[in-house]
Amino acid sequence: MQSHFNYLCITMKSKREDFGNIVYSCYTQVSRQGEHFVSDHVLSYQIAGDLVLNDGFKDYSATDGSIRFLKRNQLLKFTKQPPPSGEFKSLSVYLDQQILKDFSVEYGLTAEKKYVDKSLLLLTENPLLQNFMQSLLIYQFSDKLSDSRLVEVKVKEVLILLLQEEPDLKDVLFDFNEPGKLDIEAFMNKNYHFNVNLDRFAYLTGRSLATFKRDFEKIFGITPGKWLLQKRLKEAHYLLEKGKMASDIYLDLGFEDLSHFSFAFKKQYGLAPSKIISA
Missing domain, CATH: 2.60.120.10 (Jelly Rolls)
Structure with a gap:
């Protein structure tokens, strides 16, 4: 043992x-x-x-x-x-x-x-x-x-x-059951900032990966990968406008490293994170 x-x-x-x-x-x-x-x-x-x-x-x-x-x-x-x-x-x-x-x-x-x-x-x-x-x-x-x-x-x-x-x-x-089916919309809006693979999200919502992707697109009208990126970048833009630093938020929003975050942000908004001026 x-x-x-x-x-x-x-x-x-x-x-x-x-x-x-x-x-x-x-x-x-x-x-x-x-x-x-x-x-x-x-x-x-x-x-x-x-x-x-x-x-x-x-x-x-x-x-x-x-x-x-x-x-x-x-x-x-x-x-x-x-x-x-x-x-x-x-x-x-x-x-x-x-x-x-x-x-x-x-x-x-x-x-x-x-x-x-x-x-x-x-x-x-x-x-x-x-x-x-x-x-x-x-x-x-x-x-x-x-x-x-x-x-x-x-x-x-x-x-x-x-x-x-x-x-x-x-x-x-002593509850040995696997996760049952959850409301994908509520679950993803709570957990989008966790940097885990899609198969983990699928498992935690009680679905196979294929079923998770199908159900997700029915609800959000977009693939999970694109939705996650857009959701995280939108939240990042909001936090930067509030005066947060990119180095302080990228991990909390589910990005693996600062350079990947900065590249994705500039591609989405046309500006580097450092150019977003707080109100």
Whole structure:
């Protein structure tokens, strides 16, 4: 059985120590890594530094000592801020579908209803989970998590603790259905600024890629690729008029790099982003 922990301490030199699925690394600079597709449920412990997550609606901040649960099959943007003269550090437990299915069979747990609460849950002032995370740090520093038997036991332990503290999460953890069909128009207007492939958008709206493209064109009258570019550039123009700098907005709008953004913007509007004067 593979390990199901990732230990992340973020550094400018990207130092890594790999223990199978347990990864130790460090950054000392602000890390804006853009978007992230959460493919598995994650329980994450903030050790040092600040983390800001955005799900398309609002920002969620996590500071030292906080614990957060992220639902699978969602898009998030994140910014990692190290403390002054320190390092960003977090500890995360990834709960993949196979381990949850095995746990479900072993303990007779099934989802009974659709969980419709937030996609991100902050678990504050939870001494049991905090003590659990601290115990993982001790094991990690002593290189004990290289033993897959210990990892298996610790994953089961955290699942039991999590369900004791948040019983309603049973309907999240043991819901093994794939995303159902969503309203494409509402979904895309919320998530157009995430830089992910079309097949990811298709999956999250409960469609094959071919069906997604067909349904999209019926609604918007244009291909998804052209719509995404126009939507992002229109928002960029608005933000530039408000006084924002191109270097501050291109990642947030789903562009991979500044040069690509600048080229696309000039082609669309006939002016470089720097020529747009704020009102």
